[in-house]
Amino acid sequence: MQAVLQARGLTRRFGDATVLDGVDLDVRAGRMTGFVGANGAGKTTTMRILLGVLAPSAGEVLWDGRPMTAADRRDVGYMPEERGLYPKQRVAEQLVHLGRLHGMAAAAARTSVEQLLGRLDLAGRADDKLESLSLGNQQRVQVAAALVHGPTALVLDEPFSGLDPLAVDAMAGLLREEVARGVPVLFSSHQLDLVERLCDDVVVLAQGRRVAAGTVAELRARGGERVRLEVDPGSSADGGDLGWLRAVPGVRVLDVDGPRALFGVDEPGAEQHVLAEALRRGPVRAFAPDVPPLSEVFREVVR
Numbered sequence: 001m002q003a004v005l006q007a008r009g010l011t012r013r014f015g016d017a018t019v020l021d022g023v024d025l026d027v028r029a030g031r032m033t034g035f036v037g038a039n040g041a042g043k044t045t046t047m048r049i050l051l052g053v054l055a056p057s058a059g060e061v062l063w064d065g066r067p068m069t070a071a072d073r074r075d076v077g078y079m080p081e082e083r084g085l086y087p088k089q090r091v092a093e094q095l096v097h098l099g100r101l102h103g104m105a106a107a108a109a110r111t112s113v114e115q116l117l118g119r120l121d122l123a124g125r126a127d128d129k130l131e132s133l134s135l136g137n138q139q140r141v142q143v144a145a146a147l148v149h150g151p152t153a154l155v156l157d158e159p160f161s162g163l164d165p166l167a168v169d170a171m172a173g174l175l176r177e178e179v180a181r182g183v184p185v186l187f188s189s190h191q192l193d194l195v196e197r198l199c200d201d202v203v204v205l206a207q208g209r210r211v212a213a214g215t216v217a218e219l220r221a222r223g224g225e226r227v228r229l230e231v232d233p234g235s236s237a238d239g240g241d242l243g244w245l246r247a248v249p250g251v252r253v254l255d256v257d258g259p260r261a262l263f264g265v266d267e268p269g270a271e272q273h274v275l276a277e278a279l280r281r282g283p284v285r286a287f288a289p290d291v292p293p294l295s296e297v298f299r300e301v302v303r
């Protein structure tokens with residue numbers, strides 16, 4: 001499927017420092033794309049370039065396969081790192097104003113704001129000044145600001161930071177609805193468990209370069225074949241200690257804790273030798289393939 005929003009070879013220099021170096025990015029229609037990387041990796045800089053807030057030193061941003069214009073960008077929902085709503089203005093008032101700026105009729109903007117505030121559990125705060133809300137609730141309003149006009153794409157800089165688990169679920173539900181209506185969604189986050197749970201695709205940046213990209217499953221499979229083994233400690237002569245695994249050729253022990261172990265398979269079939277040896281020593285409780293969590297893959301690829 002053709003990506004709607006693409007970056008090709010994005011490079012950005014600040015003085016002598018190259019903070020983005022040839023970054024490619026694809027955000028596909030109807031897919032949630034997670035944008036991850038350590039502090040300072042270049043995520044915010046990339047998002048600013050996507051939205052035209054910052055110019056690239058080289059490279060380009062494409063919309064539907066052609067250079068993205070200011071008109072294309074006008075309908076993208078953007079939640080910038082510096083946020084951007086007015087603390088002293090009332091919540092609903094400024095959201096309606098934003099909808100109007102995107103070309104909505106007043107009545108349509110009011111309806112959209114009412115619905116969004118209801119979904120985000122903020123109906124009772126509509127007439128309060130933004131600054132009187134807790135930080136988490138202010139964050140919800142910031143996301144509402146990106147959604148109010150029915151965006152053609154969403155680019156959100158850490159929309160989940162500082163949210164309680166219920167707010168995360170409410171926000172995730174809203175974003176999923178946008179994805180379901182075909183909107184490409186890109187969001188940055190340091191919460192890798194959340195990225196793993198919510199995203200279809202992931203892009204990993206490290207020091208200004210794209211070091212990995214693909215579906216969550218593809219990235220998790222990068223660690224190679226792994227197997228989890230557990231034996232019955234009581235019935236084995238050696239008390240179930242799996243230390244012997246270290247001597248099996250073609251096997252890379254990742255973790256051993258008495259009768260439980262996790263090992264990588266470097267030579268196809270080596271896991272069958274492990275199983276045969278384990279069964280020779282006593283009963284086996286578990287022998288199953290294991291996929292590393294995204295957080296583990298992340299540590300590997302950004303190293």
Ligand SMILES: Nc1ncnc2c1ncn2[C@@H]1O[C@H](COP(=O)(O)OP(=O)(O)OP(=O)(O)O)[C@@H](O)[C@H]1O
Nearest residue numbers: 014017019037038039040041042043044045046081
């Ligand atoms: N205006 C600027 N002038 C000079 N350097 C900048 C400027 N903006 C960003 N940088 C540098 O670019 C690098 C990338 O920063 P960026 O904010 O894009 O990273 P990030 O991945 O979003 O980080 P974080 O997860 O901490 O938000 C950093 O080293 C930062 O100091």
